[in-house]
Amino acid sequence: MPNLRGYLTFRLVYGFFYLLSSRMKTYRIAVVPGDGIGHEIVPLGMRVVEAAAQKFGFAIETKSFGWGAGYYLQCGEFMAPTALDEMKAYDAIYFGSVGLPAVDDTLPAKDYTFKVRTHFQQYVNYRPVRTYPGVTSPLTKSPHLDFVIIRENTEGEFVQIGSQYLPDMPQGMGVDSSIFTRKGIERIAHYAFKLARKRRNKVTHITKSNTLIHSLTYWDRVIKEVAAQYPDVTHEQMYIDNCAATFVLRPEVFDVVLTTNLFGDILSDLGGAIMGSLGLGGSGNINPEKEFPSMFEPIHGSAPDIAGKSIANPLGQIWSAALMLEHLGEIEAAAAIINGMDATTAAGLLTRDLGGSSSSEDVTQAVIMSLVLQEVST
Numbered sequence: 001m002p003n004l005r006g007y008l009t010f011r012l013v014y015g016f017f018y019l020l021s022s023r024m025k026t027y028r029i030a031v032v033p034g035d036g037i038g039h040e041i042v043p044l045g046m047r048v049v050e051a052a053a054q055k056f057g058f059a060i061e062t063k064s065f066g067w068g069a070g071y072y073l074q075c076g077e078f079m080a081p082t083a084l085d086e087m088k089a090y091d092a093i094y095f096g097s098v099g100l101p102a103v104d105d106t107l108p109a110k111d112y113t114f115k116v117r118t119h120f121q122q123y124v125n126y127r128p129v130r131t132y133p134g135v136t137s138p139l140t141k142s143p144h145l146d147f148v149i150i151r152e153n154t155e156g157e158f159v160q161i162g163s164q165y166l167p168d169m170p171q172g173m174g175v176d177s178s179i180f181t182r183k184g185i186e187r188i189a190h191y192a193f194k195l196a197r198k199r200r201n202k203v204t205h206i207t208k209s210n211t212l213i214h215s216l217t218y219w220d221r222v223i224k225e226v227a228a229q230y231p232d233v234t235h236e237q238m239y240i241d242n243c244a245a246t247f248v249l250r251p252e253v254f255d256v257v258l259t260t261n262l263f264g265d266i267l268s269d270l271g272g273a274i275m276g277s278l279g280l281g282g283s284g285n286i287n288p289e290k291e292f293p294s295m296f297e298p299i300h301g302s303a304p305d306i307a308g309k310s311i312a313n314p315l316g317q318i319w320s321a322a323l324m325l326e327h328l329g330e331i332e333a334a335a336a337i338i339n340g341m342d343a344t345t346a347a348g349l350l351t352r353d354l355g356g357s358s359s360s361e362d363v364t365q366a367v368i369m370s371l372v373l374q375e376v377s378t
């Protein structure tokens with residue numbers, strides 16, 4: 001009899017845990033460390049994701065892919081011909097950065113980053129800028145940064161359509177075309193205005209239509225048409241040169257900054273600099289319709305000058321993990337990671353780029369400790 005009771009108890013407990021695990025939401029994540037510091041900070045970022053999964057009761061399945069400039073040096077291409085098909089099967093891509101000094105600098109964007117962004121219609125590049133507690137900005141006196149750069153991510157100045165004519169001749173020239181389509185402008189503008197409604201209801205769109213009188217007057221015109229559909233959202237237009245100065249002098253005027261591909265590329269490095277370091281910026285290349293996986297990466301490059309020393313700031317990579325979980329619907333887990341990052345910088349655990357002496361691992365471990373110890377709202 002006691003044996004039967006023991007057996008039944010065992011079946012009950014086993015059944016309970018089986019049910020729990022089979023109901024647990026599982027996300028499939030393609031991990032692409034890339035090159036340079038990507039090999040250090042991407043695994044650290046994934047440790048944070050794993051800790052968040054354990055704490056918030058979801059599961060992750062990962063596969064690591066070796067694409068990048070290192071792969072190019074071995075195989076002659078940045079990624080395998082099947083790479084895009086393989087990555088399509090995942091819920092998200094967690095990416096470091098590609099590029100090495102030994103490899104032609106024009107290849108990483110053309111043969112990896114732009115390919116993924118375009119193929120998976122990741123037309124939104126979401127790049128938030130905020131103040132980290134305990135980090136003093138070297139550039140701005142503004143005490144509280146909190147805005148998002150929304151960069152158009154698949155067209156504009158980066159379509160790479162152009163040519164060089166007679167480059168070795170005295171009359172040689174190089175031409176790059178910019179392409180701005182109604183469809184491309186409308187969809188990014190709608191995303192920006194909808195985002196503003198969830199924030200402080202303001203979109204500042206960045207332009208240079210006083211000199212780029214064809215492409216950017218069209219950009220302005222279509223954005224204004226979209227803006228008219230959001231009468232509750234304040235809409236302003238600003239020239240890129242004025243915008244760069246305003247990032248430093250009065251960043252508090254921004255809520256959602258809507259920019260073209262090139263301007264957004266430049267402005268987001270400035271966004272990193274006003275936060276305190278390029279190493280602090282996270283980002284998402286987002287396909288809002290979720291037809292394809294979105295890709296999450298820090299705003300900085302592969303930083304080969306500091307690779308292998310365990311001094312890279314992992315917070316931009318970790319923030320990208322939080323953005324990935326938010327995109328996947330794990331809102332609480334994402335917020336807990338950000339709280340963990342805040343607690344870490346507030347406690348003075350800073351890497352060398354911020355004037356500290358903590359290693360990449362120390363900072364990550366502190367984020368995980370804080371994450372694990374946070375109370376979960378029920």
Ligand code: ATP
Pocket residue numbers: 037097098099278279280299300301302303304305306311312313314316353
């Ligand atoms: P890309 O064009 O791919 O964005 P980049 O040429 O702008 O790359 P980065 O690799 O971003 O160059 O590096 C620029 C500078 O910022 C380098 O001095 C690098 O060491 C520093 N840096 C970049 N990322 C980090 C980080 N996570 N932590 C500390 N310093 C960093």
